Amino acid sequence: MADRPPRILLVDDEQSIQTLLSYPLRKDGYDVVQATDGEQALTRFHEGVFDLVVLDVMMPRLDGLEVCRRLRARSEVPIIMLTAKAEEVDKVIGLELGADDYITKPFGMREFRSRVKAALRRAGMHGGRDTAEGPIEHGGLRIDPAKRSVDVHARRVELTFVEFEILCALARSPGRVFTREMLLTRVWGDASYRDPRTVDVHIRHLREKVESDPKRPEFLFTVRGVGYRFADRPT
Numbered sequence: 001m002a003d004r005p006p007r008i009l010l011v012d013d014e015q016s017i018q019t020l021l022s023y024p025l026r027k028d029g030y031d032v033v034q035a036t037d038g039e040q041a042l043t044r045f046h047e048g049v050f051d052l053v054v055l056d057v058m059m060p061r062l063d064g065l066e067v068c069r070r071l072r073a074r075s076e077v078p079i080i081m082l083t084a085k086a087e088e089v090d091k092v093i094g095l096e097l098g099a100d101d102y103i104t105k106p107f108g109m110r111e112f113r114s115r116v117k118a119a120l121r122r123a124g125m126h127g128g129r130d131t132a133e134g135p136i137e138h139g140g141l142r143i144d145p146a147k148r149s150v151d152v153h154a155r156r157v158e159l160t161f162v163e164f165e166i167l168c169a170l171a172r173s174p175g176r177v178f179t180r181e182m183l184l185t186r187v188w189g190d191a192s193y194r195d196p197r198t199v200d201v202h203i204r205h206l207r208e209k210v211e212s213d214p215k216r217p218e219f220l221f222t223v224r225g226v227g228y229r230f231a232d233r234p235t
Helices: 015-027 038-047 064-072 088-096 109-124 161-171 180-188 197-210
Strands: 007-011 031-035 052-056 079-083 101-104 136-138 141-144 149-152 155-157 177-179 220-223 227-230
Touching: 007 015, 007 038, 015 031, 015 109, 031 038, 038 052, 038 064, 052 064, 052 109, 064 079, 064 088, 079 109, 088 197, 101 109, 109 161, 109 180, 136 161, 141 161, 149 197, 161 180, 161 197, 161 227, 177 180, 180 197, 180 227, 197 220, 197 227
Parallel strands: 007 031, 007 052, 052 079, 079 101
Antiparallel strands: 136 141, 141 149, 149 155, 177 227, 220 227
């Protein structure tokens, strides 16, 4: 992203929202490409390279959840979902499909800009500190930060950007207990505006991918009333 301004795909079927959000993004120096429905969003995405997708859930022709699913099937681009619904199920489904973050309408512009900056900052970490570290191995789990790959008993597991960052944060400090707020700060940049239950959703999804039996975890443990920890280092 150093050779050009960060490029953002802004997807919302309401022109008023497009205008409201595109102006501050461009003012912050971002290159904004707009799409007004799900099918147009997929077409725009395939036409160029994007550093972030801001995606509304409720849209005609193809809703945001389906667009998120299709994008995540072929790209690790950070995705922020916008939802006007207060039901927890919409947020959970978005996160399960691979969204990195979500914002519930109505929201303040300061919150929106903070989320965008944090998402781009996380994406910019790819190839930074992680590449200097060697693989992390524990039992049958092998994490290679340089390749951003995870293998469980020699089987490759595909993780989203956020899932990988959470797993690495925990695995680098085996036995250490992380509160939800600590993980939000470590992975998202800060805990402001974010529901701590977001971490719970990602941990549950991680367990489904890396644990042989998610109900009897070998690697990711819950510390009731506090947060989560990675398994202790073998002695």
